[in-house]
Amino acid sequence: MAKMMQIHDKQIKVCAFNQSYAAFQIPYAQNEGRLQYSSLLKWEDLDTVIDCSMRGRVFPQNPNRLSTVMGCRQEEKNQSEAAFHLNIFSSKQFKNKPVLFWIHGGGWLTGGGALPWYDGNHLAENEDIVVVTINYRIGALGAFQTEEGPKNLGLNDIINALTWVHNNIYYFGGDSDNITVGGQSAGAWYTAALLGHVDAHHLFNKAILASFPGQIKPLTALSSQQLSTQLQNYLAPKTMATATTQEILDAQNQVMTHLSHHQPSRIPTSFIPIESEQLSKDLIDQAVKVSGGNKDVMAWVTQNEMNAFKPHGNIADELDKMRVEEFEQPTKALLQQFEDKGSDVHFQIIDGGNDRLGAPHCFDLPLLFGNFEQWSNAPMLEGTKDQKLKAASRQLQQHVAQFMRA
Template sequence: MNTELQLASGTIRGERGADGLTVFRGVPYAHAARFTPPKPVEPWTGVFDATRPGPISPQPPVRPDAVMGPPQAGLRQDEDCLNLTVVTPGVNGPRPVMVWIHGGAYVTGASSFGFYEGRRLAAEGGIVFVAINYRLGALGYLKLPGVAPGNLGLLDQVAALRWIRENIGNFGGDPDRVTVFGQSAGAHSVACLMAAPAARGLFRQAILQSAPLGLKLATPARAARVARHFTTALRAEVTTAPVEAILAAQDAAIQRVSGPGGLASPPFCPTAGTDALPGADRWTAEAAGAGVDVMIGTTSAEMNGFLNGKPFSERIERVPLVGRRGLETVKRLATRRVFETPSLRFADTLARAGRRVFTYRFGWAASGSIFGACHCVELPFLLGEREAWAGAPMLAGADWDDIEEIGRPLRQAWISFARGGSPGSAAHVPGSGPGRIWTGPVPSPDSPAEVM
């Protein structure tokens, strides 16, 4: 059944399901030409069809396929990709709002992938769920003087939050109760938004899932080096080159800066001291002063998602004096240094600034998976439907009914926090040992093992 809704920019048509939820897909929140900041959408005439997903940012194949499974097929790629999805239980609000920002190393991904469907959160929590698409890779984060200002993907996210503040009431959402949450690069984006003056007042709570805060922000010098590699590989006019050429040059720059493994800080990512971010010496303090309450955590074996399986494990195991045992040590140290310890230090900084802070660690692992409690493993418990996750190698051997059982209290913890409360005891999932989620006072950042 189709449902029409009136916005300031025009009428949109969404789709109401048998579960009572209405979904509006591909809703434009801004428009931008290549390498220009986002601008508000122009009003349209007639009815905008929001029953189908909008285009996603041009990108190479999604790297986490080997862990999460293949993403949703058939989504069109286009530079005009500034759109979002809204899932609402009804327009009779005001309801809390949860805004999802996807990950993908700032190079791949889309919030319109089936992985990130928010129906369960909307239905179980009575919340309005929003998922945003933004510009990725060179199109979103190239910093090239006179051509590309940098941080355009982050500015897209700010524009989406402004659109949500102005329009979410029409969907039954409360613009004064917005929680932004994201995973991986999406969580890193959330931390950046907390530090961005332009985003002040647009959300009051944040959830950071597996934020790679140990990779920090790009410096202007590093961004300039990436730009040199990019333009050298492109060999064409940056503003008019075909998007296929942009992606090829982007890949070449990534290979030059990060190496074949691509496990260093993403070359195309937010740059400190560039609109809308403060300098690297101030961004943590700015985030702490944003007045945002936070829930932050990691999985217990983040790096398994990057270093387990071929080709990474075989390559590292062949290195002299490393081998299989050394690889396990590398994974533990990298998990701690890239994800766990910096997340706890960030939490500690926020707590000292007087914010409410909750921490967690997710340790569930599928019985038949080589990946264990890896990067991304908590996502099926929160987002997406059975069909979207059916081919996920990280879930090998798991029964979806068990995922549903464990996921229900986990989702309730996220929902309780979004409603302005505490995740509390709802975050203790059934079972014991590594399947337990922990929340509570912020542990010492120097002893991350205490989280469990």
């Protein structure tokens, strides 16, 4: 239900729930054009009257590669190159509440905070916190080697969104001195990058790493250049500047098809962020160097992570070994180094699920957000018991909120 709310000096139409509201598609940055860094918007840049009652678009992307576990949403097709938006879920009590700033996953190629899978109204209501979800540029439009050098556009978008939240979240009842940055999969990877970012680590206080793929390193300049050249070849005679959005996505698919035969990682990647002055090739070491002892870290992996990537043709022991190598080992390595520096760390393995898939990659998302109504066609939840899932969800939500408040 749409409702007008006075938020500071703005009249904002929000989507009202039982004990909370959602302010959808709040613009956090100005679109400066394709392959250009976005520029941060200030509160005073927003219109005096804003309609934030309807879900917004996501950045351009091809179909989700993990639909075999997550299912599909019609909203995934609602795309724009100007989707520089964030979404805020908060209870109707205006006070200094802990803030969860959530970075979606999707292998650097898909996803968006505007998708219903990330609706945070239940989590905000249950734990009396503020939940923020964001869009950031993905794929070749989010990380590309240009003539000017590497452009980590998606990372820049995330930092702009986090800066906006740090500067303005108190208008929505949030405490800017108690912001937890969390993310799942590629979002966890970006969270680790923020822990080590000398210009962004001061914007938040704690971190949550969910299914952190810590074996994946930023692309070298050479690898990025080769990837970008390959994409340009598929686009020829057009270029990244002149091609349509769909032509870029089609060329990106061709690159992915080529990479699938030459991929060293068992987790498909392509246009991931590029090594730069702000992004070290040693992601974990840099995170520890900048934030170790200063920020507490919570992390988890799911029991059957690899079932999402290799659902058939691998025996259980082999899949479990892959899970440990790809997710658990790098996560524990980061946590151990943070603990050695004096940070409080927390780790758990999330289990459950159905007989076929168990608890695969992404199984934790409906548990964290508690929005099971948005996962009605997810194969990973088929045949599961509602009460058991809801109990596991409440437990995870409580653990997260306790960590945020500690």
